[in-house]
Amino acid sequence: MTVDWDDLKTVLALVRSGSLAGAGTALGINYTTVARRVQRAEAAMGAVLFEKLPSGYVATETGRMVADHAAQMEGQQDALLRLVQGRDQSLQGNLVITAPQLLIGPYVAPVLAAFTDAHPQIDLYVKASNDLLNLNRREADLAIRISRTPGDTLKGLRLAEQYTGCFASPEIVARIAKDPNDPIDWLIYESYTDIPAFARAIYPSSRVRMTFDDMVAQIGAAQAGLGVVRMPLFLGRRTPGLVQVPNLPPQPYADIWVVGHPDVWRTAKLQAFRDILVPYFRSRRSEFVTDVGSDHPKHAQSHQN
Amino acid sequence: MTVDWDDLKTVLALVRSGSLAGAGTALGINYTTVARRVQRAEAAMGAVLFEKLPSGYVATETGRMVADHAAQMEGQQDALLRLVQGRDQSLQGNLVITAPQLLIGPYVAPVLAAFTDAHPQIDLYVKASNDLLNLNRREADLAIRISRTPGDTLKGLRLAEQYTGCFASPEIVARIAKDPNDPIDWLIYESYTDIPAFARAIYPSSRVRMTFDDMVAQIGAAQAGLGVVRMPLFLGRRTPGLVQVPNLPPQPYADIWVVGHPDVWRTAKLQAFRDILVPYFRSRRSEFVTDVGSDHPKHAQSHQN
DNA sequence: GTCATACCGTGCGTTTTTGCATGTCATACC
DNA sequence: GGTATGACATGCAAAAACGCACGGTATGAC
Numbered sequence A, B: 001m002t003v004d005w006d007d008l009k010t011v012l013a014l015v016r017s018g019s020l021a022g023a024g025t026a027l028g029i030n031y032t033t034v035a036r037r038v039q040r041a042e043a044a045m046g047a048v049l050f051e052k053l054p055s056g057y058v059a060t061e062t063g064r065m066v067a068d069h070a071a072q073m074e075g076q077q078d079a080l081l082r083l084v085q086g087r088d089q090s091l092q093g094n095l096v097i098t099a100p101q102l103l104i105g106p107y108v109a110p111v112l113a114a115f116t117d118a119h120p121q122i123d124l125y126v127k128a129s130n131d132l133l134n135l136n137r138r139e140a141d142l143a144i145r146i147s148r149t150p151g152d153t154l155k156g157l158r159l160a161e162q163y164t165g166c167f168a169s170p171e172i173v174a175r176i177a178k179d180p181n182d183p184i185d186w187l188i189y190e191s192y193t194d195i196p197a198f199a200r201a202i203y204p205s206s207r208v209r210m211t212f213d214d215m216v217a218q219i220g221a222a223q224a225g226l227g228v229v230r231m232p233l234f235l236g237r238r239t240p241g242l243v244q245v246p247n248l249p250p251q252p253y254a255d256i257w258v259v260g261h262p263d264v265w266r267t268a269k270l271q272a273f274r275d276i277l278v279p280y281f282r283s284r285r286s287e288f289v290t291d292v293g294s295d296h297p298k299h300a301q302s303h304q305n
Numbered sequence C: 001g002t003c004a005t006a007c008c009g010t011g012c013g014t015t016t017t018t019g020c021a022t023g024t025c026a027t028a029c030c
Numbered sequence D: 001g002g003t004a005t006g007a008c009a010t011g012c013a014a015a016a017a018c019g020c021a022c023g024g025t026a027t028g029a030c
Helices: A005-017 A020-027 A031-045 A061-086 A101-118 A170-178 A197-202 A215-223 A233-237 A268-283 B005-017 B020-027 B031-045 B061-086 B101-118 B170-178 B197-202 B215-223 B233-237 B268-283
Strands: A050-053 A056-059 A093-099 A122-128 A142-147 A155-168 A185-189 A207-212 A228-232 A251-260 A302-304 B050-053 B056-059 B093-099 B122-128 B142-147 B155-168 B184-189 B206-212 B228-232 B251-260 B302-304
Touching: A005 A020, A005 A031, A005 A056, A005 A061, A005 B005, A005 B061, A020 A031, A031 A061, A056 A061, A061 B005, A061 B061, A093 A101, A093 A268, A101 A122, A101 A142, A101 A215, A101 A233, A101 A268, A142 A268, A155 A170, A155 A233, A155 A268, A185 A215, A207 A215, A215 A228, A228 A233, A251 A268, B005 B020, B005 B031, B005 B056, B005 B061, B020 B031, B031 B061, B056 B061, B093 B101, B093 B268, B101 B122, B101 B142, B101 B215, B101 B233, B101 B268, B142 B268, B155 B170, B155 B233, B155 B268, B170 B184, B184 B215, B206 B215, B215 B228, B228 B233, B251 B268
Parallel strands: A093 A122, A093 A142, A185 A207, A185 A228, B093 B122, B093 B142, B184 B206, B184 B228
Antiparallel strands: A050 A056, A142 A251, A155 A228, A155 A251, A155 A302, B050 B056, B142 B251, B155 B228, B155 B251, B155 B302
């Protein structure tokens, strides 16, 4: 009784995705192959791993057990690949960076440009994603994140402190200035359930007009004059058609970090990227904070645990 | 950067065996395939895993790292397979038993006969080996062992207490009886470096005549009258042409145990085997100890940790 | 009721992987 | 110096794995 390890990997993918086709896509193979490998695994272990329902493959208890162990094996594999990658001190090959969608254009793109000029041998792959990619699972090598807790087990540097401001179209700001008791319409991002408390304290007649699951759409709505949006200063300041609401003071917000897995952090390629990234953000630090020009000592601080 | 898990398994086998051919045999595949898989793994990880010397493949530091992680993965796989097997409560399929070579004929064979009669659906595989097979790595399902420490992490039952006696050909025994000061020739097993201390105390003029690495050969030499052999009572008593040396009293010896991995211990097949094995040994308990017929209460005692 | 979608199973041709046979090289031993 | 052995490389044919196309079934929308 011995099992092909790739069959275990396939079982894991199938348990995760729930359908042959999904697992096949995840593994980059045809779903027929997934079905056949699962058959082989079941034969090898002499156990039924899935109930084959018309709606899809549902793992039995045994199947879940197999997937659990396969996940452990996958973790080992990931650790191994990180270690091997961590020993690579060459300045060629792949480098995968992820950053928040809206930060890339104004701030990351210049870094990318300088980096590819300096290191043409490195194939750079950019994942613009607001999801947190899993650096343990090697979905990216380096992540730029806007977060208060950039990653428990990761190594990181703070690129910039950051404040939010409240922005709206000039007409709305004028109306607020004219009559402070006029009700203010807010456009809210879905991860927040309500208007910022400090804002309600200043303008008690505030109300939520709409909630968005997408920041770009939300900004578009603000430009169209639908209401007030709270967003990072760097974003509001550079969005045409929006001005800051004067009576609502900027608030401290999650800082901008660059983080990576400790196993690969010291790699030449990552080091080279940081060598360009960190000074660039430092040079534009003032754009993220409220008191333009002042000098806080805590920028680009090290973080690790 | 993703790696085929079977390639990792192959790297592990190659590091363990040190040569393509050895790894191929261990995996049951052709050695050319081993070479090709290793090539693939090196390409996938972008690292050199082996130095290809004319004398064989020697792992680099990276290669050893890969093998370490692959060994972890293998451990996961073994644990998984044990768990899956442990859920199997059917009385069909394979069952692998291991026992010391010389115990099988007189004591295990009758159990095997009764077992295959009772459960013809089970394919029984007997590994007669004096080596300790690794039950964690599923080299056998159930092991009968003569040992004081039958297995740290294993579950087990004591099948019989056991004593050794000193045996020789009748001529030698007669000579010893006639002149206790005559030098006694001993035949020693290689794991012991010297004559048993208690025997030297009684016959100070004892000396080591030969050392053997094989018990069957050692017994043959004793039958041919080359000297005295210390061996389990059950073995000496049933060997034609040997009699016990009267003045050398039997000594307590390692007991006989049946052990298995906790994950599979409760399986129907293993339970069925023990149901025949344990009573059989109990019925012949007296053959292993010195006071034939007496009744010690500690037989077939449970052991676990 | 019909259409569209998203599953799964099966058969066939193609690609990839594998095993075998042969060749080469270094080492050890007569 | 010649020979035998054990290791690795290489080329080719067989075998296995794979992807694709087609057919069947359940579900949900219109």
